[in-house]
Amino acid sequence: MEQIVQQIEAYKQEIAAFQPKTADELEQYRIKFLGTKGLVKALFGEMKSVPNEQKKEFGQILNAFKQLAEGKYEEFQQLKDEGAQAGHELDLTLPAEPHRLGTRHPISILRNKAIRIFERLGFTIAEGPEIEDDWHNFTALNLAENHPARDMQDTFYVNHNPDWLLRTHTSSVQARVMEQGNLPIRIICPGRVYRNETISARAHCFFHQIEGLYIAENVSFADLKQTLYYFVQEMFGKDFKVRFRPSYFPFTEPSAEMDISCLICGGEGCNVCKHTGWVEILGCGMVHPQILENCGIDSKKYTGFAFGIGIERLTMLKYQIKDLRLFSENDLRFLKQFQGTV
Numbered sequence: 001m002e003q004i005v006q007q008i009e010a011y012k013q014e015i016a017a018f019q020p021k022t023a024d025e026l027e028q029y030r031i032k033f034l035g036t037k038g039l040v041k042a043l044f045g046e047m048k049s050v051p052n053e054q055k056k057e058f059g060q061i062l063n064a065f066k067q068l069a070e071g072k073y074e075e076f077q078q079l080k081d082e083g084a085q086a087g088h089e090l091d092l093t094l095p096a097e098p099h100r101l102g103t104r105h106p107i108s109i110l111r112n113k114a115i116r117i118f119e120r121l122g123f124t125i126a127e128g129p130e131i132e133d134d135w136h137n138f139t140a141l142n143l144a145e146n147h148p149a150r151d152m153q154d155t156f157y158v159n160h161n162p163d164w165l166l167r168t169h170t171s172s173v174q175a176r177v178m179e180q181g182n183l184p185i186r187i188i189c190p191g192r193v194y195r196n197e198t199i200s201a202r203a204h205c206f207f208h209q210i211e212g213l214y215i216a217e218n219v220s221f222a223d224l225k226q227t228l229y230y231f232v233q234e235m236f237g238k239d240f241k242v243r244f245r246p247s248y249f250p251f252t253e254p255s256a257e258m259d260i261s262c263l264i265c266g267g268e269g270c271n272v273c274k275h276t277g278w279v280e281i282l283g284c285g286m287v288h289p290q291i292l293e294n295c296g297i298d299s300k301k302y303t304g305f306a307f308g309i310g311i312e313r314l315t316m317l318k319y320q321i322k323d324l325r326l327f328s329e330n331d332l333r334f335l336k337q338f339q340g341t342v
């Protein structure tokens, strides 16, 4: 009897592992275990040679085995029936219906990519509030109350407190970090910013920036250029030209804008680059000494550079998207195109 019980254990393992892939395999299983000449019947036939005092125990083992063998068969028989009702043969090798996973928004893809590039250079992420006060958004950054540069940015103010506003740039985070005074500073500030602009293919009332700030002793414009060269090459590859143009920002002196040769036409001239062959991708410069002093940093000892990158601009260039509004319309036909991209 011991031998038979061992044999039953082996059959039980076989049944547990059984995964039929075709209706034919399932039928083979039925014949082997449950058929008129099958194993279950044969084992019950052994009953007569079992001594009387063990008959009860053996009967229980046999019944459990029979239930297991039948249960497995019914489980797959049911799948087969469901398959037949749905109008196809049982084919358990068919892939399941795919679960459609959500995808990252293209803005997030580019933001994450930019963050990873700057992290490799030792920059860390700093964040701040989107509802900002006047000091951190404007005054600390050299934009005194009547400064004409405030007109460059149309601002959303909060009604019940004229000192509050929706930040117009992530430079407000830089002001907050500088005030803390833990030098040297090497941060990037990714985030959403707001401007009171009419929505069109080229402008929106909110968009995303990554600003960077590096303050230490002996930081030079050469450091700034090298950092930004590295960034654009990691972001877009090496197959284009870069140029710096002198510019004006109230936060930096000297200031520059950085252009890259148009990725879409290769510099030949197209709609995206307005037929100039160049596309502006960021603004930058050496931090104005007055801003360092405003935030309690000794401008004789420390220098620094800052830059601001529009993430929408980067994303439009990278994916050749021509209308800014697509980013916020949540049209699945648009968003699905970025599937599979990390």
Ligand SMILES: [Zn+2]
Residues within 6 Å of the ligand: 262, 263, 264, 265, 266, 267, 268, 269, 270, 271, 272, 273, 274, 275, 277, 278
């Ligand atoms: Zn072009």
